[in-house]
Amino acid sequence: MKKSLLIIVLISACQFRVADEDARESLEDVPIEIRFGDLLVDGRNMHYAYTEQEKDVQLVFIHGSPGSWNAFIDFFKVDSLLRDFDMLSVDRPGFGDSGFGEAEPSLEKQALLIERVLSQFPKKKQILIGHSLGGPVAARMAMDFPEDFDGIILVAPSIDPSLEEEEWYRGAIKTQVGAFFTPKEFEVSNDEILALRGELELMLPLWDKIKVPTIVIQGTEDSLVPKENAAFAKRMISDSLLEVNLLDGVNHFIPWTDPQEITKAIYQLIDGQ
Template sequence: MKKTAFLILILTACEFRIDDSEAKESLESIEIQFGDLTVDMRNIHYAYLDQGHDTMLVFIHGSPGSWSAFIDFFKADSLLNRFDMISIDRPGFGKSDFGIAEPSMEVQAYQINEVLKLFPKKQMVLIGHSLGGPVAARMTMDFPEEYLGMILVAPSIDPEMEEDEWYRKVIDTKLGAFFTPKEFEVSNDEILPLQKELEEMMPMWTHIKIPTIVIQGTEDSLVPKENAAFAKQMLPDSLLDVYLLEGVNHFIPWTHPEEIIKAIHIIVDGRSYYP
């Protein structure tokens, strides 16, 4: 991830978590529910909407973040009419043992997959933003028969694009952690080993057998657009569509949600992203 000054300025202005009761109130008549599952002594919190549809959308947030990063998608009529939805607090964020990081992509993928087993009759489409992207990818690598399709939004998937940023080692000290907001400390703990995690995933890209769409902004200063090119190297054209948003930054779920919604319908309907 790049442009550290920009990262700090932007993210410190963001509200990473909202209370579940506040979220429920903001959704008004939408009957969102909340759940917790203990997986290997770790609590995983999630918000979901089960209306009896056959297909469930699975939203996986970035770093830092929480399930509520995708709350506006729960309000979208074009999704409500066709899909059930679930958004996960990844380990260490939100109400999923907040403050205790889980740096392993394999473990995160397993824990989220265990939550999804609570909905055994659903077809699942994964939507991962930023660091949620490699988590989603690892889920499809480890459980290739479980998912209908995958959408990676500004995903951190190319190990060569992970820079050795000086300030992360500072945060990783006792003094640095003392002055760092907990969300950033957890984020730091999972980003420091990310390059190695991504390198370990390299030979596993051949395990992915489902339609995949990558949506990437050309002006993303946090996750370089070269990550989209990496996806082209790792997945065959028959499975992958890449859509570059000209002049768009990293925060696509908030600035261009319609592009993600479009991709969801394309994945489910079995069409190419563009003719």
């Protein structure tokens, strides 16, 4: 499938920057109250959706680029997850209501901002779930705050710097004319993707800091994030901690096309502890 077609699929699958009132309407049949919060961190607002049931385990969802917390809204409707866990999904910096339009290319800074949000919700266990560019953010959080997390699920993650291509149109978006014709969400996405290779290179010496069980879920037909990123994870994370689930014939949009694979991985991590 061509990249342009994949982007169209992504746009149709996701509604960016959904208002809290609209999200509440979508979640009106959920038996648990879904709450929304904002936290000012270093001058930037961080917005998130969460449940607060005093469960022992919290699932933390980190969306890709572009996107917003509601990329994972359907997981807030899964009865078994609501029964067993608290959940939190955050608007990454620059998206949704987390300083919309103001990109934060630094993965280290993104990890810190999200960690500050999570510090408001002390739990006995926390599982990170990051999709696409949310994958390296989740990995960076586990590197920088190794005592805070108990497992990681990386879904189609962009983690290998050598696989980041220099795409001609990204420079065009940075021009005045290009910015005029580009939706703000894609401007933010462009800014952080332009910086991604360098950010991933900064992480290369840090992979041995990951000390928790990690599951990588990757589709073999992913035309946005090459499946070779899973092989990179195998090189960088200890065999005793890592499991790679390659999904034959599956593309990049696993949270929407194959959400059961993420749910299965969540329970696999919890049952193994």
